[in-house]
Amino acid sequence: MRPRAGASLEVQLGPLRLRNPVVMASGTFGYGLDLRGIVEPQWVGAVVTKGLSLEPWxxxxxxxxxxxxxxxxxxxGLENPGVEAFVQHVLPQLSATGATIIANIVGKQVEEYAQVARRLDGTGAVAAFEINISCPNVKEGGATFATSPVTAARVVAAVRAVTRRPIFVKLAPMGADPVEVARASAAVGADGFTVANTYPALVIDTRSGRPALTAGVGGLSGPAVRPLSVRLASEVYRATGMPIIGSGGVETIRDALEYFLAGARAVAVGTATFHRPTAALEIVEGLRDHLETAGAASFEAWLDSVVPRVERRPAPEEQAFRFLQQTGAVLEGHFQLSSGLHSDRYVEKFRLLERPGVAEAMVRLLALRLLDLPAEVVVGPATGGILLAYELARQLGVSRAFFTERVGGRMQVRRGFSLPPGARVLLVEDVVTTGGSVMETAEAVEEAGGQVVGIGCLIDRSGGRFAPPVPFRPLVRLELRTHPPEACPLCEQGIPLSDPGSRRIR
Ligand SMILES: Cc1cc2nc3c(=O)[nH]c(=O)nc-3n(C[C@H](O)[C@H](O)[C@H](O)COP(=O)(O)O)c2cc1C
Structure with missing residues (x-):
């Protein structure tokens, strides 16, 4: 069943170009060679390989x-021969067919994903990566990487560090909100998403009274999941505007059109191939007919005419700045600061911290900047620090968080908090003005036996003057123009002065 000519079906998914928008879903088409003669791998948009791990599974x-x-x-159970055997024995043959190859990668630790990606990248034969985050994260207790946007992003960041090729994250429908996982992954370099993987499901054999599958729970695929995954594809598209491969129950051209209309730029055919091996090719043919009937010159022209464009989300720093403005945490005007100076901006961190939803979103953006620091404990100074240290530790998957406090003017570790010798500590602060509090906290942590591996903060208003000897990663750098009262241009313009500060409260 050779594809016939007609309107161009080529499609651009971010940096990845496919000859048509129908790909073979991971795990349902082997390594692309099993159905040769019926479905040649170069006839479809791409072959997504079965999941590849570092060692054989x-x-x-x-x-x-x-x-x-x-x-x-x-x-x-993601059975596969391991990346080395794939590279030695399968990749040369698959590559020789001229197929576009998307390598699906799996791992039990973040580093494994990066190692698999590096090995495949080095072959030059892989067009893109699809990261399966529905794998148990062995180092962090066995829940999958998809259970938190930050853990998922840690995998994406590790793969991004070893390849410049396009990265698609295969979103899991359960676990953390897939939209949040998509946003976090995009912030660390993902180029698009496959939406979605299978849905956790249980079938019980009523004769034996036991699960029908040896593993117990499995993943549901096929037409049953299509409306669920179409909804997810639509939500992820509307939230990110990024390229999406729709996956779940695609059996016919009608199903593929549903995904395209929801915002997907390609579809993956999986379960259908098991009972109708030519399903993907029939969809390619059906798409040609559809474009002809619609009078469209090409698939992309048709997509542009039926799917509203969605603006890509702003960069994390811009997003964070919007939160600051929306909550009133940054005010613009004419203010008297506690130093006595006048300024055009005033920062009130508690406007942010009093709203758990906003604080969570801000801390997530900050966590995405701190993914690579090997922290065992998160510590923050005083009131803002308690909140931030707790939330940051939660999102980074770090098991402990505490705070320091000033006693008799000196920052201390109290209340029975303690650190094992050499414990790696990440410090977090809400606003860094001079860096004084955070450096005092660093001293207190070191006195208690810890080792500071980095400092994060929501807002750095030090104007670049705070440059500690460990990595310092502010989320937002905020310029505050300050003036002595006797030479204040804002006073000269007659702008009323407000004094919102708290330190002078008696
Ligand atoms: C037997 C089988 C094996 C699968 N193996 C993988 C895999 O190795 N990696 C992966 O990311 N998805 C895997 N999937 C999920 C599919 O790629 C696809 O996303 C899912 O089945 C939904 O699409 P469908 O309804 O068209 O099958 C597998 C699915 C099935 C049915």
């Missing part, structure tokens, strides 16, 4: 697949 014992009325539940 044996997968679960059979039974590993069970049919349900409108789908399939599988618990294969």
């Amino acid at each position: 044996t997968g679960h014992a059979p039974p590993r697949l069970v049919e349900t009325p409108a789908g399939l539940v599988n618990a294969i």
Whole structure:
């Protein structure tokens, strides 16, 4: 079933160009060579490989697949021969077909993903990566990387560090909100998303009274999940405006059109291939017919005419600045600061911290800047520090957080908080003005036996003057123009002076 000529089906997904928008879903088309003669891998938009890990994985014992009325539940366990065997024995043949290859990668630790990506990147034969974040994170207790936007982003950042090729994150429908995972992944370098993976499901064999699959819970795919994944694709597209490969229950051209209209620029065909091996090719043909009927010159021209463009989200720093303005944490006008100087801006951090939703979102943006620091404990000074240290530790997956406080003018570790010798500590501060409090906290932590590995803060208003000897990662750098009262241009312009400060309260 060779594809015929007609309107151009080529499609650009961010930096990735495909000859048509129908790809073979990971794990359902082997390594692209099993159906040669029926579906040549170079006839489809791309072949997404079965998940590849650093070492061979044996997968679960059979039974590993069970049919349900409108789908399939599988618990294969990501069986694969390991990246080296793939590179030596499969990649040369697959690459020789001229197929576009998207390598799906898996891992049990962040470093494994990066190692697999580095090995594949070095071959020059892989067009893009698809990161499967639905894998157990062994170092952090076995929950999958998809259970928190920050843990997912840590995987993406590690892969981004070893390759310039396009990265698609395969979002998990359960766990953390996929939209938040997408935003966090985008902030650290993802180019697009596959939406979505399978849905956790359980089938019970009523004769034995036991789960039908040896592994117990498996992943549901097929038509049963299509409306769920179309909704997710639409939400992720509207939230990010980024390229999406729709995955879940694509069996016919009608199903593919649904995903395109929801904002996807390509679809992946998975379960359908098992019962109709030519399903993907039929969808390619159906798309040509559809474009002809619609009078469209090309697939992209048609997409542009039916799908509203969504603005890409602003960069994290800009997003953070908007939060500051919306909550009133940064006021613009004419203010008297506690130093006695006048300024055009005033920062009241508690406008941010009093709103848990905003604080959580801001801390997430900050956490994305601190992913690479090897922290075991997060410590923050005083009241703002308690809140931030707790939330930052929670999001980074760090198991402890505490705060320091000033006693008799001196910052101290109190209340029975203690550090194992050499514990790696990440400091977090709300606003850094001179860096005084944070450096006093660093001293207190070192006196208590800890080792400071980095400092994060929401707002740096030091004007670049705070330059500690460890990595310092502010979320927002805020310029405050200050003037002595006797030479204040704002006074000269007659702008009323406000005094919102708290330190002078008696
Ligand atoms: C048997 C089977 C194996 C799969 N293996 C993988 C895999 O290795 N990596 C991955 O990211 N997704 C895997 N998936 C998920 C599919 O790629 C796809 O996203 C999902 O099945 C939904 O699409 P569908 O309804 O068209 O099958 C697998 C699905 C099935 C049914």
